[in-house]
Amino acid sequence: MSRAILLTVLIAGLIVFSSSSAAFGAQLDARINPNNAESPFKMNYQKTFFIEYPNGGQLFDELHQKTWTISGTADSSNPGVQHLIEKLNQNIADDGSQARISDLNVIYDIHLKGRNLNTSIDYKIIIEGTLTDYVITKDQVRTLIDLGWRGLSTNEKIVIDGVDINHPINLIQEEEPTLYNVLKGTEGEQIFNKKMIDADFILKQPLTNWHFLFDPTGINVDAGTFGLSEDISGFVVSSWTMGESSLREGRQVERVFEAEVTADQRYVFRSVQSSDQGNLYAIGFGALDVLDGVEIAGVTPKPPEGYATTSTGEFPIFIVYGMAAMAAIGGGAFFMFSNRALKNQQEGQQGIAPDRLVGYQTSSSSGGYQTNRGEAQLRDESDYTQTRSVYEESAPQETTTPPPTDxxxxxxxxxxxxxxxxxxxxxxxxxxxxxxxxxxxxxxxxxxxxxxxxx
Structure with a gap:
């Protein structure tokens, strides 16, 4: 019964999970080529807000049947995008990095959907651009690249085509004045006033905690048969990824902020944002280091001689051989214990010796049919009371007829x-x-x- 209940709960959880859309936080995707002066990057910011009205009220009347979408794109020619580039570069410099953003495209999409119990507002902002000045120094052996620029954040008001894409509360004030009047001056207003362009956690998570892999496909003799780009031909590719719950990064959970506001009815305001994620690639084999408080990587065309691990340091090889040694020790201890227990057991025949038993027939003929059933009893009946059949107590007594007289x-x-x-x-x-x-x-x-x- 308990297994059936557990299985039902798991299936229900999978159905709910698969039917709900995830609200991802900041997602970084960058590919750095130390042989070029510029490299592309992409950052995705996403968050979902919920306005709940379980008891109806003014917000229910205003929002439950409403749906609207505000979206658009802009490039570096837009004054709002130029302002965003300026503020991002200023934040990068404040973090101690020398890298700069030279070009940027912005895509934004804001969607409101009203329902009977709640209204959701999905925010998504995508910035794609070009990174420059990330090479610190370069010689014939290796290249030092700057990785301290990845915290792409700003608190400033970013207005593109008349829409402040960085602070949702400003859009609420313009598009939904009834909702804004309920939020104004409450904890709910603080939830909607948090910045959208926020990648601080990606910078705060040290690269030594990120998962490291390198792909040696580019240095294979037959690498050309894989259709590889000329940029990675002859090189390995290093990658650092973050966002998974692990011993390195710790437990990654979604960030939820909630506030309850009482106006004409009780309302609940909540924002949901999943843990940040990062994918950082570099052409060559990258070894991490720190220079003046800024994380950097020394990149070489090929990995060091004898380097065979595929994760941070030599952690996986140590674990593999360590687990093999523990398994061998455990197996040896098990066999020693089993052998000792076997020696302690009594040897030879256990119970009644066969030479003390005698068999006798228990079935008689029926017509022309004779069975061969029988039982065994002790030759001496001194201990017969301990071994006799329990059926003898309940068997009916047979009466014998005396032979007839003349x-x-x-x-x-x-x-x-x-x-x-x-x-x-x-x-x-x-x-x-x-x-x-x-x-x-x-x-x-x-x-x-x-x-x-x-x-």
Missing amino acids: ASREEAACGCAASAEMGSECDCEMQGSCLCDATCGCAADVCKEHVSSMQ
């Missing part, structure tokens, strides 16, 4: 139809008839009458 045999010879060989007695009086001859000496009246009639 007188009875004579009476039986002139008695009833049953013969003396069958061991039956003459019962003429009860049967009312008798098969007798003239010599019968039976005292029964019916036999006397029958004998006299025969004479």
Whole structure:
């Protein structure tokens, strides 16, 4: 029963999870080529807000049937995008990095959907651009690249085509004044006033905690058969990823902020944002380091001699060999314990010795059929009470008929139809008839009458 309940809960959880859309936080995707002066990057910011009105009220009347979408794109020619580039570069410099953003495209999409119990507002902002000045120094052996620029955030008001894409509360004030009047001056207003362009956590998570892999496909002899780009031909590709719950990064959970506001009715305002994620790639084999408080990577065309691990440091190889050694030790201990326990057991025949048992037949013939069933008993019955069959106590007692005497045999010879060989007695009086001859000496009246009639 408990297994059925557990299975039902798991299936229900999968259905709910698969039917709900995730609200991702900041997602970084960048590919750095130390041989080029510029490299592309992409940052995705996403968050979902909920306005709940379980008891109806003014917001229910205003929002439950409403749906609208505000979206648009803009490039570096837009004044709002130029302002965003300026503020992002200022934030990068404040973090100690020398890298700069030279070009940027912005895509924004804001969607409101009203329902009977709540209204959701989905915010999505995507910025795609070009990163420059990330090479610190370069020689014939390796190239040092700057990785301290990845916290692309700003608190400033970013207005593109008349829409402040960075602070949702400003859009609420313009598009939904009734909702804004309920939020104004409350904790709910603080939830909607948090910045959207926020990647601070991606910078705060040290790169040494990110998962590191490198792909040596580019240095294979037959690498050309894989259709690889010329940028990675002859090189390995290093990658650092973050966003998974692990011993390195810790437990990653979604960020939820909630506030309850009482106006004409009780309303609940909540924002949901999943944990941040990052994918950072570099052409070459990257070894992490820190320079003046800024995280950097020393990149070489090929990995160091003898480097065979595929994760941060030599952690996986250590774990693999360590687990193998622990398994060997555990197996040896198990066999030693089993062998010792076996030696402590008694050897030889256990229970009653076979030479003390004797068999006897327990079935008799039935017509022409004879079975071969039997039982075993002790030769000496000193301990028979301990081993006797429990069926003997309930078995009915058999009665034996004493062998017939000579007188009875004579009476039986002139008695009833049953013969003396069958061991039956003459019962003429009860049967009312008798098969007798003239010599019968039976005292029964019916036999006397029958004998006299025969004479």
